[in-house]
Structure formats: structure tokens, C-alpha cells
Amino acid sequence: xxxxxxxxxxxxxxxxxxxxxxxxxxxxxxxxxxxxxxxxxxxxxxxxxxxxxxxxxxxxxxxxxxxxxxxxxxxxxxxxxxxxxxxxxxxxxxxxxxxxxxxxxxxxxxxxxxxxxxxxxxxxxxxxxxxxxxxxxxxxxxxxxxxxxxxxxxxxxxxxxxxxxxxxxxxxxxxxxxxxxxxxxxxxxxxxxxxxxxxxxxxxxxxxxxxxxxxxxxxxxxxxxxxxxxxxxxxxxxxxxxxxxxxxxxxxxxxxxxxxx
Numbered sequence: 001x002x003x004x005x006x007x008x009x010x011x012x013x014x015x016x017x018x019x020x021x022x023x024x025x026x027x028x029x030x031x032x033x034x035x036x037x038x039x040x041x042x043x044x045x046x047x048x049x050x051x052x053x054x055x056x057x058x059x060x061x062x063x064x065x066x067x068x069x070x071x072x073x074x075x076x077x078x079x080x081x082x083x084x085x086x087x088x089x090x091x092x093x094x095x096x097x098x099x100x101x102x103x104x105x106x107x108x109x110x111x112x113x114x115x116x117x118x119x120x121x122x123x124x125x126x127x128x129x130x131x132x133x134x135x136x137x138x139x140x141x142x143x144x145x146x147x148x149x150x151x152x153x154x155x156x157x158x159x160x161x162x163x164x165x166x167x168x169x170x171x172x173x174x175x176x177x178x179x180x181x182x183x184x185x186x187x188x189x190x191x192x193x194x195x196x197x198x199x200x201x202x203x204x205x206x207x208x209x210x211x212x213x214x215x216x217x218x219x220x221x222x223x224x225x226x227x228x229x230x231x232x233x234x235x236x237x238x239x240x241x242x243x244x245x246x247x248x249x250x251x252x253x254x255x256x257x258x259x260x261x
Contacts (some may be wrong), residue, residue, distance in 0.1 A: 006075035010062035012052040013076070017043025020260035021086035023109070024050050025073065025094025027116075027241060028184055029148040030168065031056045031175035034091065037247040041089040042254065043261050052117065053094065055180025062180075065185050070100035075087045075109050085259050090241055092215070093184060096191065099223075099259065102204070103196040111258055112202040115250075116212050116240050119220045119226055121190040133185035140178045144168045193259045197226035204230040205257040209238030209245065231257065 004011045014032065016039065026034050039048055054072055055060035062068045077086065085230030086109045095117030102112050128147075133142035149158060149165055156167055166216040194218065206224035208217045217234050224232035233253055238245040255261035 003058065003164060004076060004079050005064025005071060006079050006234045007105075009054070009057060009062070009072065011054070011072065011076050011085070012057040012059045013158065014050045014051070014078075015080075016049060017045075018044045018046050020083050022046045022048055022254075022258065023077070023082070023086060023088045025088070025097055026051075026053060026056075027094060027152070028181070028188070029092065029152050029172060030241065031171050033171050033175075034241060035243055035247060038243045038251050038254075041247075041251050044106070046197035046254075046258075049082070051076065052175065053097070055177040055184065056175045056259075061177065061183075064095050064183055066186060066191050067100045069097045070104055072083065073097060074103055074105035074108055077105075082109070084108065085110050086115070087111040089115065089254065090117065091115040092117060092187065092244065095215075096188065096193075099193050099197075099200070102200045102202045103193065106200060106202050110202065112200070112204045113254060113257060114206045114219065114220075114223065115242065116208050116215045117206075118215050119194045119223045119225065121189060121196060126189040129185045129189040133182040135188075136178050136182045137184070141173050141176055141181065144176075144181065145173060148172055151214045152240050153245065154213075155251075156241065157245055168244075194226065197223070198228060199218045200227045205233060205253070206230055207233040207242070207253050209240060210234045210236050211238060214240045 052059045076151040095114040204227045208220035224230040235242045
């Protein structure tokens with residue numbers, strides 16, 4: 001683990017592997033350990049930078065909006081001296097951050113993979129985010145754990161993988177700052193990237209688990225349509241975190257899109 005100082009804030013990162021750089025940004029419902037199943041294989045041909053996002057681990061909080069997180073990651077790219085040939089992959093909340101990163105700082109990196117994210121949530125989908133924020137405010141992270149699991153994984157996966165469920169619950173309870181988590185839920189409920197998608201010039205792949213109920217495939221496809229030249233891919237049988245549910249398919253999608261494999 002390395003603590004990188006960026007403009008008075010700390011970011012908790014791990015780097016592993018060698019080759020073309022790939023930055024991995026995790027979901028709201030996880031920490032960077034969500035990539036543990038895919039990182040060893042990806043690191044055979046790439047130098048990975050796995051980030052604990054602001055408010056996770058020992059990373060300092062960011063501002064109230066997703067764009068503030070994106071600006072923090074842009075500063076991290078500079079602080080680490082990563083070349084423009086670096087690629088960025090974000091899952092869930094990390095995917096939303098990566099969209100903002102591309103719209104605001106796209107010249108700092110090359111290819112973009114957005115895994116399970118949208119341009120904006122519908123009004124009905126904003127209500128659970130606000131409810132989750134309120135529950136965490138009232139009782140802390142314990143109030144988010146059951147909801148997080150149900151938003152991460154399809155029921156069949158939950159029933160068949162109790163150890164994974166336990167690990168994910170423990171990691172979220174341990175690594176997420178409740179105040180930052182609550183603020184991030186509200187940031188997601190506010191965002192609308194529709195006006196800025198056309199500014200993105202990074203070659204982009206939008207992937208989504210076919211069973212994802214948190215960021216549904218139909219809306220993920222709309223995101224891909226809004227980004228000039230973006231490709232779209234559904235991963236069968238997966239929900240919101242395909243890197244956990246089907247690591248092989250996730251790795252194949254990444255290596256099929258990014259150079260340097």
C-alpha cells in the first residue's frame with residue numbers, strides 16, 4: 001500500500017504488475033478488494049493501480065459531487081507520473097467517476113472501460129439511493145450492508161455464494177466511511193452526465209452484467225450510444241460486479257478491448 005498526497009488529500013493505492021498502465025476504480029458497494037479475483041491475471045501483462053476511492057480505507061474524503069472524485073483521480077494520475085497511454089476502468093461508482101474523468105480530463109489517459117454505470121438515474125431509481133443515504137445517516141454502515149448485497153448480486157448468486165457475500169459485507173463495513181458513503185449516494189442521485197457525453201474522445205467500452213438491476217443493461221446501452229464511437233458489451237448471467245461473479249468473462253472483455261494483453 002502507498003499513500004499518495006494530492007493537494008493536501010491522501011489516496012490509498014496499490015500498484016502491481018508490469019506493462020501498460022491500467023487504473024481500477026471500485027464500486028460504491030465495495031473497496032478495491034473487489035478486483036482481487038481478476039488482478040493477478042491482469043497484472044501479468046499490465047501495471048495495475050488499484051485505488052481506494054475517497055472515503056474508503058485511508059483515502060481522504062472528496063467534495064460532494066462525482067466530479068470532485070474525478071478531479072481527485074486526475075490529480076492522482078499526475079502525482080504517480082502515469083503516461084497518457086494509461087487506461088482507466090471503473091465499476092459502478094467508479095464507472096460514474098470514470099465518465100466524469102473522461103469528460104473533464106480525458107487528455108490525461110487513453111482508453112476507458114465503464115463497467116455497470118449510467119448517464120443518469122431515473123427518478124424512481126433515485127429514491128433507493130436517497131433512502132440508503134438516510135439509513136446510513138441514522139445507523140451507520142450496518143444499515144447499508146443488506147441493501148448493498150442485493151444491489152451487487154442477483155439472488156441466485158447470493159444463495160450459491162454465502163462466503164463471497166460475507167466477505168463483501170465485511171469489507172464494506174470495514175473500509176467505507178459512513179459520512180462519505182452517505183454523501184456519495186446523494187451525489188449519484190443528483191448526477192446527469194447526458195450533456196457532457198459528447199465531449200468524451202477516449203476510445204470507450206461500456207460493459208454491463210446482463211442481470212444488473214442497479215444499472216440496468218438498457219440504460220447502460222444508452223450510455224454507450226451517447227459516447228461517440230463507444231462499444232457496448234453485456235456479460236451474461238452477471239449482476240453489478242461481473243469481476244466477482246465471472247472473472248474469466250471480465251478479463252476476456254478487458255483484454256479484448258485494451259491493447260497490451
